[in-house]
Amino acid sequence: MAAPVSDPSTTRRKALAAAAVVGAGATTGCLDRLRSIFGLQPSGRVTLGIKTEPPDADPYSLRIARDIESRFETAGIGANITPMATEELRRQVLLNQGFDVFVARVPMVDRTPDALHSLLHSTGVSALGWRNPFGYTNLRVDELLDRQRRVQGQARQSAVTELLGMVTQTQPFSVVAAPENIRTARTDRYEGWREVDLDSPLGYLAVERHDDTDEAAEDLRVVTTNQRVTENLNPLAVEFRSHGTVTGLLYDTLCQRTDTGLTPWLADSVEFRTVDGGLRATVRLRSDLTWHDDEPLTAGDVAFTYDFLRDTSLEAGENAVPTPRFYGRASLVESTTVIDSRTITLEFGDAIRPVARRAFTVPILPEHVWTERTDVARVGGVELNGQVTDALVAANVPAVGSGPVAFVRNTPKQSLVLERFDDHFLYDEGPASVPTPVRDGPDFERLVVSVVGSDAAAVEQVANGEADVTGSSLGARAVPRIGRESDLELLVTAANSFYLVGYNTRRQPLTNPRFRNGLGHLIDKAQLVETVFEGYARPATTLLAETDWAPADLTFEDADPVTPFFGSEGELDAARAREAFRAAGYNYSDDRLVVR
16 A cells, blocks of 8 residues: 655656756656656666665675666566766665665664664655655554554564564665675784774774884774775765765764663763653753864754754745655654753653664764755855755765864875864763763874775785774785785775665556566575675665564575575576566466566
8 A cells, every 4th residue: 555645746746846956867767766757667678777875885786786776677578777986886776766676774763663663664755865765655554663663562562573574575775785895904003803893983082002103103094995085075966975984983973882881972971852742851061061173062953953954944945845864863852952062952752762872872963064055055156956965965065063082184085084182071081971982082183094996906905004903894805915915904894874775666666566566576585695795794584684673574594484585506497487476466478487
């Protein structure tokens, strides 16, 4: 059953505006957009375009896409792959909805049931960013997503179990695998690499410098293949941000995720209580907080941040323009009240505390900087129909935050330099609530990020002593090279991300859940883990895999428990696949799947 949608004219205006923002001027992009808006489909053979990243941007996505393309063709479905730069892929998928199928690594930093709310709730169908980029509509799923925000204990677990079961059956996306992050580091200047999470900003704060190293070791040198981090430091820019490790060092949050859960960060204390049937949190900030430009950080900045993330135009336009990245968490806060310069109350309505706490992990923004970015964005002097503000497209260089490091300089596509912000609260007898060694602040004076063009070049820089660690995760093919170097340490950690095959359910034939379910059966996840990831991943069925929320019947063991591969030993059973697509309402003509 489809959920009600907004007024078509409004939806079309938003869609066209988003397309304009990303520069969708090419013929292919226009045709994609028309198909998305009007539901057009070609007659005859069923054909799907697959969009993904090239090998220099991601070591696995294109190889997964090629495997899937082959399976589609065996099943009679026409397929073509379009590799594109990461920024363009995110624009196509997250901003202008111009895709049939995409293959990409998707961040899941917050692996809790409520993280699925923005990803799947039908109210996000016409929104930008990770608010339902699949265009998925299912009223029962909406009910369960809302219910898990209000109930606790077994009632919440039951709602989540039913939710995950429905999503895996109807397949708005197919989860392929949870990859492992592969990095390498030198051990002659810094140590403690195995004990830290380099996907978290706290990881860089926790590594320790050897006492006997020279002054040159004051620079922690990071090499990456991700040039975007040197070009754009906007924490709200959906096409440039994934985990946001660097922006997480520049911008503080009220609470930080640590191994022990959420830890007060900018907040000195957080007190919850129920008022008039709704949940209220009183947040007391630490004393003497400042921004990198020496302006004081106050409760007014916190109130501004939540208002701004919900509407970056600050009600200047006809419609709200929320941030694509943080709306799900920021919208949990229904209202704020500033009590004094250090105290603020946040109203959460009927959300339970575990859900409400997610709101404390958004970056707090300086009002005196971001209030100047509420204007409607323009491209070539043309106003984009009021649907995108400067806040969402600004590069934000130099960045002004309150984090433990501050911006120094950047050379786009080459390097970025950050330095210790000595006025940060960590450097003044770090609070007991913050775990050691983070509590003592970083052992480096500067964090220097350099960009190279490939995984091999990144490993070479560390091996040659030009860098201390690879910041971006490497592909499995880099492991033998690392193993040959005695000075290098191989770092393999579980990643808070998944590789997905995402479907645009706004488009025929992907509107049909039976068709999407059939596509799920064409993916041999176990084989992909062995051949593409070379064992450095775990096949998965759900985005909550390997958490306490995933029920036992959704655990991937020898096969996917919901959409097992239609074949064996890597070979697809074409007859079985075709039987499934016929049952979904399609026919075959000359071994090609066609619309009945």
